[in-house]
Amino acid sequence: MLVDNEEGLCRMMEAVLSDNGYAVTAYIRSFEAAEAFQAGQYDLLVTDIKMPGMDGLELLQKVKQKDPSIPVIMVTAYATVEMSIQALRKGAYDMLTKPFEPEELLYRVKNALQHTRLIEENRELREELVGRFQFDNIIGASSSLKEVLEKVEKLAVRDTSVLITGESGTGKELIAQAVHYNSPRKEKKFVAINCGALPASLLESELFGYKKGAFTGATENRRGLLETADGGTLFLDEAGNLPMEVQKTLLRFLQEQEFNRIGDPTPTKVDVRIISATNADMKTVVKSGEFREDLYYRLNVVNIHLPPLRERKDDIPLLAAHFIRLQNDKFGTHIKGLSHDALEAAMEFAWPGNIRQLRNVIEACIALENNDYITLPVLSQFIEVSAPEQTEGESLGEEGDYNKALMKFETEYLRGLLRKNQGNVEAAAKEAGTNMATIYRKIKKYGIRKDEYNA
Known part of the structure; x- marks a missing residue:
C-alpha cells in the first residue's frame, strides 16, 4: 500500500514499484487508505508523513492496530531527529527522505520486505518446532536441518543411546536437549558435562560420586552426575576425550545400569539415558587405541550428524535475525538487521566457528554499530570479506577488456569523489547517489585508502 497526497509523486512511486514487479495499491487520501487497509492484505506500507486531514503518523497507528507486524516506511521532506524517533517509537520500520532516487526507494522496499520474509519464515519454523518439539532455540529452515529434526523426532521417544557428531559450534547440546525434552524423560533432569574440561580424577568423581573417606x-558422601540425572538424561559433551579409567566404568554402567561410587563397594543402580557428542573422528580415535571400541558402539547406537554452517547457508539470515533480536532484547538496542551488502558477505563467509562464531560476531557488531543496520564496514572488522574473484574468461577477450575498463573507471571515479570530499565517505556517497556501504565495499575491493584524502 502506497499513500501520498502529492498525486504526481504518488504516481511516480507507483510506476517505479510496479515496473519492478511489485503489486501496488496507491492512495492520495490517507483516510481512504486507513479504511481500506485490512490485516494480511499487504506486506508493506509506504506513506508520507505530512498529509492533510490524517497525517502519516496517525495512519501508522491505525494500520498497526489492525496488523502490528506490517513494516511501514515513512516518507518525509523534513526528517528531523525528533520526528524520526517519534515515528520509530510508533512502529515505523524505516524513514525515506525527499528528494530520493528511484533506486533508493527500491532498496528500502526490498530491505523491508526481506526483513518481513525472514520474520515470517522464522515464525513459521518456530511454530512448527514448538508444535513438534516444544523447543524454540533451534533456528533454521534448510533441508539439512529439517532432516536432523525429523531424526530427533523419531529418536526422542526411543530410549536408546545417541551420539551427536559435528564441528565445534554447530549446536550439538541444543540437539541433545531437543531429544531429552521430547522424550518420556522430559519431566526429569537434563545434566550436561564437558568431558574435555576436567582432569581424569576429577571427571571420575564428578560422574560417579564418592564415599566419605575415599x-x-x-569429607562427606557425594552423589555424582549419574545419580543426579536419575530418571533423566546425562549429556557427555566432547566424549572423545573420556580418559580410559572413566571409559571402563561408563561401559559397565551402560551394560548393567549400575556403577560404584569411588571408595564404595556397594553398586548404585540408576535409570539414565546417555547422549554423547564429539567433534572428533571417533573411528580414527578408536583405531589409535585412545577410545574403547566396545564403548564406542554402546554410545553410538544411533548417530545424529550436524552439518557445518557453511553447508546450510540458507539458515544464516534466520540465525542472524535471531541473534540480533536476542541482543536487542538484552541491551535495549534497536538494530533492524544486516544491510544488503553485509548480508551478502555473511552468506559468502565460511564460518569456521559455525553458529557460535556467527552469534559472537553479531554481538560484537551490535556493540560497535552506530546505524540502524549492521553495515559491511563494521562486519568486515570481524570476518574476512573477500572481493569478487575474477574468472578465467574475464582475463581474455572483450569481456575481460570491459571488466578492466570498468575497474579503471570505478577506481578513478572513487578517488575523485574522495578527493573532492576530503575523504568524507558519507558526503561522497551522497554525491554519487548511493549508500555508504557501497562506497566502503568499492574502497575495499580496489584497495583505496580513504585516509589519503582526509582534510
Whole structure:
C-alpha cells in the first residue's frame, strides 16, 4: 500500500514499484487508505508523513492496530531527529527522505520486505518446532536441518543411546536437549558435562560420586552426575576425550545400569539415558587405541550428524535475525538487521566457528554499530570479506577488456569523489547517489585508502 497526497509523486512511486514487479495499491487520501487497509492484505506500507486531514503518523497507528507486524516506511521532506524517533517509537520500520532516487526507494522496499520474509519464515519454523518439539532455540529452515529434526523426532521417544557428531559450534547440546525434552524423560533432569574440561580424577568423581573417606578431601558422601540425572538424561559433551579409567566404568554402567561410587563397594543402580557428542573422528580415535571400541558402539547406537554452517547457508539470515533480536532484547538496542551488502558477505563467509562464531560476531557488531543496520564496514572488522574473484574468461577477450575498463573507471571515479570530499565517505556517497556501504565495499575491493584524502 502506497499513500501520498502529492498525486504526481504518488504516481511516480507507483510506476517505479510496479515496473519492478511489485503489486501496488496507491492512495492520495490517507483516510481512504486507513479504511481500506485490512490485516494480511499487504506486506508493506509506504506513506508520507505530512498529509492533510490524517497525517502519516496517525495512519501508522491505525494500520498497526489492525496488523502490528506490517513494516511501514515513512516518507518525509523534513526528517528531523525528533520526528524520526517519534515515528520509530510508533512502529515505523524505516524513514525515506525527499528528494530520493528511484533506486533508493527500491532498496528500502526490498530491505523491508526481506526483513518481513525472514520474520515470517522464522515464525513459521518456530511454530512448527514448538508444535513438534516444544523447543524454540533451534533456528533454521534448510533441508539439512529439517532432516536432523525429523531424526530427533523419531529418536526422542526411543530410549536408546545417541551420539551427536559435528564441528565445534554447530549446536550439538541444543540437539541433545531437543531429544531429552521430547522424550518420556522430559519431566526429569537434563545434566550436561564437558568431558574435555576436567582432569581424569576429577571427571571420575564428578560422574560417579564418592564415599566419605575415599580420598583426601572426601569429607562427606557425594552423589555424582549419574545419580543426579536419575530418571533423566546425562549429556557427555566432547566424549572423545573420556580418559580410559572413566571409559571402563561408563561401559559397565551402560551394560548393567549400575556403577560404584569411588571408595564404595556397594553398586548404585540408576535409570539414565546417555547422549554423547564429539567433534572428533571417533573411528580414527578408536583405531589409535585412545577410545574403547566396545564403548564406542554402546554410545553410538544411533548417530545424529550436524552439518557445518557453511553447508546450510540458507539458515544464516534466520540465525542472524535471531541473534540480533536476542541482543536487542538484552541491551535495549534497536538494530533492524544486516544491510544488503553485509548480508551478502555473511552468506559468502565460511564460518569456521559455525553458529557460535556467527552469534559472537553479531554481538560484537551490535556493540560497535552506530546505524540502524549492521553495515559491511563494521562486519568486515570481524570476518574476512573477500572481493569478487575474477574468472578465467574475464582475463581474455572483450569481456575481460570491459571488466578492466570498468575497474579503471570505478577506481578513478572513487578517488575523485574522495578527493573532492576530503575523504568524507558519507558526503561522497551522497554525491554519487548511493549508500555508504557501497562506497566502503568499492574502497575495499580496489584497495583505496580513504585516509589519503582526509582534510
